[in-house]
Amino acid sequence: MPVTTTAIPEALQITQEIHQKTYLVNGELRKWEGETTPVISTISSTEEYAPTTLGSIPDMGEPEALEALDAALSAYDQGQGVWPTMKVKDRVECMEAFVKRMEQKREEVVKLLMWEIGKSEPDSYKEFDRTVEYIYDTIEDYKQLDRDAAKFQKHDGVYAHIRRGPLGVVLCLGPYNYPLNETFALLIPAIIMGNTTIFKPAKHGVLLITPLLEAFRSSFPKGVVNILFGRGRAVAAPIMKTGKVDVLALIGNSKSANALQEQHPKSNRLRLVLGLEAKNPAIVLPDADLDLTINECISGTLSFNGQRCTALKVLYVHEDIKDEFLKRFSEKVDSLKFGNPWEKGVNLTPLPEPGKPAYIQELLDDAQTKGAKIKNKKGGKHFDNYIWPAVLYPVTKDMRVYEEEQFGPVIPVLSFKDIEEPLSDMAESNYGQQVSLFGKDVYTLSPLIDSLANLVCRVNLNSSCQRGPDVYPFTGRKDSAQSTLSVHDALRSFSIRTFVAFKDNELNTNTIEQLMEAKVSNFLSTDYIL
């Protein structure tokens, strides 16, 4: 699939900056002179299919990792550094400066989102804009948190002024599918709460961070944000081994999270903020509106080729409607349009992981050997770095596609007679993020909603699963998450409640008045106290 003539020069122009191979440590943009790793897009820039080299990233190791850690530790300085002690309004000003600078990089970042991870143009703009909105919402929520903190409590003659304070040094690792939105949903609340951070982008969706390095450098005091490149093993592991990280913030898979957690010698002191795998099911009841259900299941399973933790990854369809559902759903899958991300109206785009089509093929082979059929005509066809979405039926529990989080274009379908079947599968599952429930009869839906809400954290009624809007709680039960990542909840995940208490006596009345008058600390002298 050839690219449009304008797309190549624009993308390569952006990579000029990337070729400078800069990284951010201790408030300095440093030039990397060591080994590098090429960043290769699976999108072809030639008529004959061939992956495109977009640039390269520094291949950093232990020395750089420890240098970044030292910078973050010094900036935090056991809670006494400039950043953790800074007044709320000053920290807000830094974050506002950052987001304004970030907005100026919209076009560059969006182009790299398309080239690096194959995200469609509308979805790439959406990811950028959503991230900016997330930052503005975080700022507003942080200010509200401070206004709420202004309210003194009094119980049994003891006053308390309770605030939220930082936790220390946060190691932040984001995923490739939302390299901006998901990563910044960790990084931004961690920073604004007064923590200092070390951030390493994922393997794919990494170059797009480089246009933002200067915005980070110029907006925050030195050492508050440190950005490294390289493999997780080489960069994140040495940092964890020191035992000096207070929070591991990661969106990705539990294997990486566990491996890093195990490196930490005092893991009982480590706070985990984790968004992990999911296997969200759709349950289609016999009275479901099939037009709506099929549309929602198409976007739920195949939006961004199914590479979303919130994607629908298994469909349970009632026996009475399964034939009609499978026929219409399969036709719809085959009618989707594949193309490069910037082409109008494309639904399916190149997969950024070179090994993904082969993995999907393994799942198809395994399922077919065990009795499943591919129901759509184009299902499983290979071209370039792509494999056409396959609708698999009947899927059984001994198949890999039932067990594994496929994170790609393959759709396992099971039929059921009794609602207890999907409910008991969900109860046995290691995951518990979300479910989609399709049906109309309120007397059937109502008790089901209650049951499902105890198995997952979000029940989507006649709608596909999704994270957003980002003000809603984003979390999961069992192996799907640790902590909650809405705008509101994330501020709490990256902080701890601390407070000043004082008995109601004459000395304190005078002291408190003077402290409030002096307005020198965040405690007792908050700008919001009347």
Ligand SMILES: O=C[C@H](O)COP(=O)(O)O
């Ligand atoms: O990969 C997980 C993302 O949080 C999904 O977000 P989304 O549901 O908005 O696509």
